[in-house]
Amino acid sequence: MSDSSEAWHRVATGDELRAAAPVAVTAGSHQVAIFLYDGRLRAISNRCNHRGGPLAEGRLHGEFVMCPWHAWEYSVITGRGPQGYDEEQVPVFSVEERPDGVYVRTPPAMPRHLIPHKRSLLLDEHPKPPGAPVRVLGLSTTGMDDGNPRYSTSDALLDEALSHAAAAGADTQCLRLRELAFRHCEGNYSKAARACTWPCAITERDPADQLTPVYEGLVHWADVVLIATPIRWGNASSLYFKMAERLNCVQNQVTINNRVLIHHKVAAFIITGGQDNIQAVAGSMLTFWSELGFVFPPFPFIAHSRGWDAEDMQNNVKVVKMSEGLREAAHELVARGIATWRMVDATRGSKMEPMERAGRKANPVADSMAMHDG
Numbered sequence: 001m002s003d004s005s006e007a008w009h010r011v012a013t014g015d016e017l018r019a020a021a022p023v024a025v026t027a028g029s030h031q032v033a034i035f036l037y038d039g040r041l042r043a044i045s046n047r048c049n050h051r052g053g054p055l056a057e058g059r060l061h062g063e064f065v066m067c068p069w070h071a072w073e074y075s076v077i078t079g080r081g082p083q084g085y086d087e088e089q090v091p092v093f094s095v096e097e098r099p100d101g102v103y104v105r106t107p108p109a110m111p112r113h114l115i116p117h118k119r120s121l122l123l124d125e126h127p128k129p130p131g132a133p134v135r136v137l138g139l140s141t142t143g144m145d146d147g148n149p150r151y152s153t154s155d156a157l158l159d160e161a162l163s164h165a166a167a168a169g170a171d172t173q174c175l176r177l178r179e180l181a182f183r184h185c186e187g188n189y190s191k192a193a194r195a196c197t198w199p200c201a202i203t204e205r206d207p208a209d210q211l212t213p214v215y216e217g218l219v220h221w222a223d224v225v226l227i228a229t230p231i232r233w234g235n236a237s238s239l240y241f242k243m244a245e246r247l248n249c250v251q252n253q254v255t256i257n258n259r260v261l262i263h264h265k266v267a268a269f270i271i272t273g274g275q276d277n278i279q280a281v282a283g284s285m286l287t288f289w290s291e292l293g294f295v296f297p298p299f300p301f302i303a304h305s306r307g308w309d310a311e312d313m314q315n316n317v318k319v320v321k322m323s324e325g326l327r328e329a330a331h332e333l334v335a336r337g338i339a340t341w342r343m344v345d346a347t348r349g350s351k352m353e354p355m356e357r358a359g360r361k362a363n364p365v366a367d368s369m370a371m372h373d374g
């Protein structure tokens with residue numbers, strides 16, 4: 001039977017569906033979400049128009065079901081979105097309750113209607129013009145009150161490295177996370193691997209979210225990235241982790257699509273703190289940025305700490321301000337980063353090109369549970 005020929009499919013008994021609703025069932029080749037609304041069984045596609053989220057797992061409020069992945073909504077009666085979004089529509093199926101069970105008719109009585117949405121610029125490649133200088137991006141992750149700024153040792157060394165790179169002819173840019181109003185990751189990955197999307201669902205949904213320059217800088221602009229962080233209770237800063245969690249969408253493209261967004265890019269770190277734990281902070285950063293696809297120069301971080309019992313932070317600032325050695329270390333770090341990038345860049349198109357990381361192994365259990373088209 002062709003997919004377009006009309007057929008009624010018995011899916012369960014009425015009692016079973018009433019007890020289980022909302023619930024996903026299969027009708028021919030269609031995945032259908034069954035809802036109980038106003039005493040009647042209703043059937044729409046189980047696949048959300050946005051990224052295919054499972055609507056049967058959504059929350060029903062009134063006649064609308066909210067997709068569990070990123071909160072798009074559809075009427076379980078008409079399949080349409082709420083007012084203002086009502087041109088968006090998921091397929092609606094006819095349902096009949098008969099003495100021997102509940103039947104769903106395929107193909108759907110009303111088809112899917114997808115509205116073309118504005119395409120994110122983050123999806124486009126931005127090739128660097130031939131002959132353009134190396135691009136060095138600084139990411140400052142320390143927090144402070146910008147209306148009443150204080151001296152930051154990690155920022156000072158980052159500025160030192162960027163000035164040195166600029167003086168050597170690099171194109172430089174510095175992003176300070178504290179100046180960007182961006183939302184925390186909402187953990188869509190914890191719902192389903194495919195619920196964590198590129199571009200990030202928050203970026204797509206919230207025009208006020210300001211993490212876009214960071215995504216743009218890391219994925220499209222930079223050749224070399226210097227990430228500067230203070231040590232806060234033995235870890236990188238809270239702003240660093242807030243950003244790192246939002247970067248899960250970059251790494252997740254490897255996992256779900258075997259698509260590596262970070263190519264031929266070098267990362268290096270500046271880590272400073274009044275107290276110790278440099279090696280642990282560096283280890284955590286190296287792991288994370290390597291999973292994004294970055295490569296590292298030899299000696300990929302510089303760091304400063306005066307140890308566990310150095311609570312006199314005012315002296316720590318003085319030490320860093322006076323340290324010619326740390327300034328030189330910052331210059332050398334960025335020079336190593338640029339030199340490493342030149343080596344990596346020279347392998348483009350050759351057999352020496354760094355290998356892409358393969359996607360994770362297929363998981364037969366997860367694959368058998370994967371949703372098909374509704």
Ligand code: FES
Binds near residue numbers: 048052053067069070
């Ligand atoms: S809102 Fe449904 S998949 Fe994004």
